[in-house]
Amino acid sequence: MIRAEDTAETLRAALARATATAARAEGELKALRPEILLDTEDRAALRTLLRHTRRRSTTTRVYVLLERGRLHSVHATTAAAEAAAEAEGAPPDGWTSLAPGEASPRAADVPWRIQELPLGGVS
Numbered sequence: 001m002i003r004a005e006d007t008a009e010t011l012r013a014a015l016a017r018a019t020a021t022a023a024r025a026e027g028e029l030k031a032l033r034p035e036i037l038l039d040t041e042d043r044a045a046l047r048t049l050l051r052h053t054r055r056r057s058t059t060t061r062v063y064v065l066l067e068r069g070r071l072h073s074v075h076a077t078t079a080a081a082e083a084a085a086e087a088e089g090a091p092p093d094g095w096t097s098l099a100p101g102e103a104s105p106r107a108a109d110v111p112w113r114i115q116e117l118p119l120g121g122v123s
């Protein structure tokens with residue numbers, strides 16, 4: 001009888017740990033869902049901006065300012081993108097370029113990044 005009680009107690013403890021782990025995972029999932037939606041909204045907004053720019057401009061490229069991998073703004077020049085980031089607190093001397101062949105760090109690991117995007121369909 002004591003052995004059965006020990007086994008039951010062990011199973012109860014394992015169930016409690018599994019329940020706590022599942023609750024943590026569910027909380028993390030709830031926290032990540034808005035990020036995914038925001039990323040989707042960012043991509044949709046960027047597509048709209050690019051389409052609008054293609055129709056109204058002879059510009060062949062734009063410069064997208066990303067904050068930790070998320071769309072912050074779109075600019076006509078690198079200087080304008082840098083100024084926008086610096087207005088938000090980016091250090092003015094913090095801009096660097098990757099050496100040829102150097103791997104890019106993960107976007108989320110870089111506080112501010114400027115990405116050049118060509119505009120297709122511009123004659």
